[in-house]
Amino acid sequence: MKPLILSDNLFEATVLHPSFVIANNGADDASGHELFHAADNLRDLTSWMPSTSNSQRWIYTDCQAAQQPTCVVLDRGHNLAGVSVNVTGYTDATLTTAVATIGCTIPSAPGGRPGDASGCLTPEGVWWKTFALSAARVWALVLPAMGAGVAPIVTGIYLGATYRFPEYMNAPFSDDYDTDVQIQTNRVSRGGLRVMTRKLNFRKLALSIDMESTDYPAFDAQARPLLRYGQPWWVCFDDSDATHAGMIAPFQLSGNVRYQPQANPVHREIRGLELEELLPRLWT
DSSP states (O other), X not given: OOOEEEOOOTTOTTTTOTTOEEEETTOOBOTTOOGGGGGSSOGGGSOBOBSSOSOOEEEEEEEEEEEOOOEEEEOTTOSOTTOEEEEEEESSTTOOOEEEEEEEEOOSSSBOOTTSTTOEEOTTSOEEEEOOOOOEEEEEEXXXXXXXXXXXXXXXXXXXXXXEOSSOOOSSOOTTOEEEEEEEEEEEOTTSOEEEEEEEEEEEXXXXXXXXXXXXXXXXXXXXXXXXXXXXXXXESXXXXXXXXXXXXXXEEOSXXXXXXXXXXXXXXXXXXXXXXXXXXXXX
């Protein structure tokens, strides 16, 4: 299938959607783990969790008007593997009248595709699920009581409408991404031993795609949050294949960039948009 991205997040109420209201229905965010941390794009460096254990919780976003997301992502570092959760749309923030819902048991082992009943769990621990539900004003992730002494941990939640590229990427390109290895400490001892620590493996993605001029405005709407606000893209090259689905990752701009799509007589050419993986795992 053609590449799929998620560029929006209805839970990001600071920059992307400042009029939205996000909340935990128990109003008991643990100190230092407030709900905004679940949308701060810092992956497993920060997290949301309630101060009360073994209690059902709704974390929700009031979008002020009806929205129709098609994908949810829980970033690595959550403790919800094997847990049954719901993504539910409500008429308002009282959370009493549901208009759409989908229930999933997050897999305990990596595998699956996002369209499967339980979604896809990547080897890195990211869970993502695509769905088709009616529009609703308020969207919530409903978390069950997890047992004595256990509270849910959500490092990152992304909820929004996906965008599928209208064309395939131009060849040649690597669907397992280019990799840039950066070594923070690299020295040679007096005895000739090379010491390398803090290896960072950044997966790289250089977009090269041609699209019809009529398709360009929809793509540009995806690019603007990335360019203006630094909102990362979750990128999957083929969500119909379990291996590729397991390689989904968030990508950000890799540095200074000049975004200048060129119009030729036939196509709009997208070049020069170079992205790198957001906060790759640290190798020590």
